[in-house]
Amino acid sequence: MPGAVTALGIVFENEAKSGYSGGEAVTGQVLLELGRELPVKALRLLARGGASVSWKPRKGDEGSREPPGGEAECLNVERKLLGGQAGEDDLTLQAGKHEIQFCFQLPVGPLVTSFTGKYGEVYYHVTAVLERPLLPSQSVHRELRIIRHIDVNSPALLAPVQRSKEEMVGCWFITSGPVCLSAKIERKGYCNGEAIPIYAEIENCSSRLVVPKAAIYQTQTFFCDGKTRTFRQMLANVRGNHIASGCTEMWNGKTVKIPPVTPSILDCNTIRVEYSLAVSIHIPGAKKLMVELPFVIGTVPFNGFTYRNSSVASQFSMDMTWLALALPEQPEAPPNYADIVSEEEFGRHVTVLTEPGDLVEGLHYPLFAVVQEFRFQPPPLYAEVDPHPCHITERQAVPCTLQD
Structure with missing residues (x-):
């Protein structure tokens, strides 16, 4: 039934995407518009990719005159979107527009980046093939852009x-x-x-x-x-x-x-x-x-x-982990003086002066001996108000004259 298919196309879900990489899912729709009712055997989606090389031989090159050429396969995925098993009845599609969803996974392994060069290319494309009984198949191609990501921070x-x-x-x-x-x-x-x-x-x-x-x-x-x-x-x-x-x-x-x-x-x-x-x-x-x-x-x-900077920074953070372990979450109060110095030890290092003569004589002690007396003394008490205020009396200025 010629002329039944008025439009056949492929639309990706994310048309703004610059490219796909290995392991990603490719989703989209196959758009099919029919002018009349059409029996269909199957609708297949093919994803193919490879690297092909060829060039003309130069003068003086040894071997045959056939140009060198070769192709290496990079991608081969096939999905059946419509149609049953072999031997089953054909599917009949009504006239009008049809949107058939598709989704396939790219291989997890790295794929070569799409490229077109002087003597070869790396290509990928998605093909939708509409198979009809008693009529040749009809297909449409769409380029699939592949990008192999390279991290410059390695x-x-x-x-x-x-x-x-x-x-x-x-x-x-x-x-x-x-x-x-x-x-x-x-x-x-x-x-x-x-x-x-x-x-x-x-x-x-x-x-x-x-x-x-x-x-x-x-x-x-x-x-x-x-x-x-x-x-x-x-x-x-x-x-x-x-x-x-x-x-x-x-x-x-x-x-x-x-x-x-x-x-x-x-x-x-x-x-x-x-x-x-x-x-x-x-x-x-x-x-x-x-x-x-x-x-x-x-x-x-x-x-x-x-x-170099990242390695130094990581080393610094590693070396400073002991600081986080050493500092408590909540600082503790300072210990009591009596818990550190006992009365017995305090008494052994304090010289008791009972007579005024002993006090005067004590002033002639060696410096080290005097310092020892204050070795275990507690720190002075802190107060917001000065316990010994200084009373300053205002004095009037007296003029001073110089005489020759």
């Missing part, structure tokens, strides 16, 4: 990256001096939209005027049948000032911003996507001096704490 991606290189500038046996380059980035993991601060020192000991530059490169590597094909492209760059002979320039956080690109793909046997920050020195009449700082573009943003 210890391996919080470590700094630093490279140094030196190039001797000269012609034949005459040398003018070296050009030295040292570059560093604070960590190895960044996300899209971040600005990478660059710390570099360029020392120009040659007789030529040099120009420093920095650029972000994406390197795509494809593997197939034991062969490798690489594609490299520049994504963003920044240029420094000219450096005269005998001068040194410092980059104390010169930034280059990461454009929106695919996160790093490092766990696929068919396709790899890597990033690096190249700091180079253009030397007229000589070979370019360049150092590359590899880094990873992740999906979980940096939380502001480096691995």
